Amino acid sequence: MESLHKHQKKKQGLSDLLKQYKIKVGFEIHCQMLTRHKLFSSSLCSQLEQANTRANFVDLALPGMLPVLNEECLDLAVKASLALQGNINPRIKFDRKHYYYSDLPQGYQITQKNYPIMERGNLYFFDRHNKERNLSIQRIQIEQDSARSFHDFENYTLIDYNRVGMPLLEIVTEPEIDHPEDGKLAVKELQDLLKALKISEANMEEGQMRCDINVSVKSPTKQGNRVEIKNVLGIKFVEKATEYEIMRHVSLLEEGKDIPKETRRYDSLKDQTFSMRSKEQDPDYRFFQEPDLPTFVVSKERVSRVASGLEKTPFEKKKEMAERYGLVIGDVQTAFSHPWSIELYDRMAEKREPKTVFNWLYGFIQGNVTKKELDFHTVITTNFASTAKIEELMDLVSSGHLSLLNAKEIAYSIIDGDARTPTEIAKANNLYGLSEQVNYDAAIEEVIQGNKATVDKIKESGKDGPIMFLVGQVMKKINKQGDPQEIQKAIKQKLGLK
């Protein structure tokens, strides 16, 4: 409770601050490409194999070994470039970026500096007001991943070379984000895109997608330096780290202090950032063109082949979905947080009122599933037999055989594991009614007579709360077979209220 309060206070503080300060946030996002083989070697890509079983002589940088480009990666990079609507360079080159570390067997990383695969693209996303926005993509480059180090041992660092040489895409955005939440939404949209187009598994917790955030804050009188936060591992931490960093900059600026140019890291447990090194301590990367690889031509044939198989991005699909069903973007976003469910939704919404279907799938069912900490996907596919039982429930309500309230109760028991069909459950509990209107007039009359005090209160204040109490009383009497909204209307009518 306390932390929630703190959070709200922080939010409020932030929105006040944003009126005075100009915020610029950009991202460098690394994602592992979903390929069978590594970027420049024939080793298989795998996160799960036993340590050091997926590294060959090229990965270990034995002398005499040479990089050979895996064209699978080039296709995926082209795909990402097309999805982000950038300019694909017709000729690409690779460069060496040098630094010594135990996780970098070559002593350099092969990356792209001067001729990357793509420049000047666009990432479309819905901002915190569900408004359509664009974040400019500066460039996409193809590069090698490093090995994984384990430092948790007192005396040793253990290195797993399985990851070394795995293909990465580095996606660099312009610093155009001006609110932490928008930053989170943009990164989320990118993650959805990478997943949907099978460019990357893009799981941040698994390190398949890593996000560096750069933040700069300008007060009315002073422009603060740019600070980089390295390796933020989680979508929600993108927002939190940005938030923390903005607040830190603001308080420094308010004290009239300079913001040092530096690289920081985010500690998600403490919800704070810590300095790693100043920009002066950055290694000198001694970039130069990779002489062991030729210049690669990205042919028109390749681009059009990839383009022909290109699926729509989640953003495009969301927009389409909102338009087709008349849903608001917020609802569509909810639906898209479970990409597998879209197809089921489409199937059900074809013949029914789309908003009702939405409420059923993502309101009643998902809400209850979340409350019970169950897996939404499993519940739908097994308990509800995909869409069959949901459709049955909706149809029972719309045909008047079942009240909405009872239908929900039945849905909850199905979630709890009741394997019978909704009709069976309804009949067994004597909830299954006729298609004619349930006669609740008598019940209403009875309740009004029996609750004089409440009725008086309602007439005095005109408040809805006590009416709901009466509705509840009526529902009890008619075995919950009626529609509470209808009953509410009827009571109001009876009492001469609007």
Next chain:
Amino acid sequence: MAAIKATLKQSLPITLTQAHTLAKEGSIKIQSLVEKSLHQIHSRENLNSFVNVRSQEELYREVEQSQERYDSGKPLSSIDGLPIAIKDNIFVKDMECTASSNILKGFRAPIDATVIKRLKGKGALIVGKTNMDEFGMGSLGMYGYDEKKIIKNPINQEYFAGGSSAGSAAAVRAEQALASLGTDTGGSVSYPAHCCGLYSLKPSYGRLSRFGQILYSSSNDVIGPMARTTDDLHSLFSIMEGEDVNDSNCINFQTISKIRNRERLSDRQGEGSLKGVRVGIVQEFDIEELDARNRDMQEELKRLLQDRGAELVDVSLPLVKYALPFYFTLVPSEASSNLSRYDGLKYGHQFDFNASQSSAQGKTKTELFDYIERVRSEAFGINVKRRVILGNFLLSSRFEDFNEKVIDAQKIRRLIIEEYCSVFEKENIDMIISPVVIGERPPKISEVIGQSDKKNPVYEYKMDYYTAYPNSTGTPAITIPVQETDQRYGEFPTSFKIQGYFGEDYHLLRLAKQIEKALKEAKMNFQ
């Protein structure tokens, strides 16, 4: 031992071509060739030409198999069973491969280099790995991992055998192998071939796979054969060349050979005839510093070429003078990068970092950077350190002026190549000729070793004026040994170089063969 002496008396062949012919006739046994190789390796051990020789048992097993093939009339190729020596920076499976560097001490090649795989596939018998300047950095064969083991010239042991492929050249000259492979970054094949009076080929860049070659300057390094005749070069080259999926820069030249059609010279023409061949005489190769011997030789050569029907064409390549500055900017930069993988963490030289740790009872760990620094300081030799430090300096963004120069160097290379090709195309020439190096004879060991360290590196840089050029252009070059008919300069031959158009390696080999014949007839050849 008696058997060896007996066979030596038979005066065994010293070229691949002769040896193959005799073996096919059945007049010599493969065993005797290998016995002779081993005998020469051991009896002339003081040349320091080898760092690693294969065991007799192993060799004899291969000898037996090869002999069986000859006996059944089915040798695998013209090099089947013939002893060949390999520079120590090329992988031969299961043999130690160190590029004469302490940092790779104990490192065994887990596979065969592509060129070795192809040679072995044609029956070649690899006798051992030859000594060299560490990682190929050096021109005199004095920077191997044992500084006392300077590679000596078999013609006269008081002289250097050139560098960096000094061991490979010395081995062939000393009849320790019939032919050898070297690697060339800026003359590392042609210069030792010159010093030891051998033919050598530096092929077009991308023609031979670099897979399994310990690289020092990736965009310059090529493997090149050394032998006593152009036919031998041809045999080795034709077996080794060709596309390799493991080297992205090694391409199929059949598809690009249509750039120029140079097939005028065929074997049907008369012995030693060079009729119709257009030879470029490059104005910029005639420099003040060139010594009298090589200057005279160039003149003599022009006369000889004209006598045989060649046409001389005066051409100008003004950018030649930038080849050396280009070379000394890009090569150290690439070297510093390529050598950064040697950190003592994965293979090669290591020291016991547990020792320092336990002595302090785990309180102070060996820091990673201290460890890497110590490994590299201990294991790299002086010349390698010089180039790595220079390369890092050139690439450093803190010295932007120099960093720019590396980029400029890459642009200059483009211009040098464009100029080279356009002169060849415009003048329709087949080749250009040049000296290999300045100087009447190889440097004397005592004269160089005695000098202060300060003078050494610069002295060596100057030597690369002619040799670095074909590496800058990536074009083929052949070194041809030659001697004045009166032998007035004594025991050492000199040499000259012919350079061809990109990818026209076979054409250049055919031209070299005609020149070889002409030199023999003029009694200017060196044997």
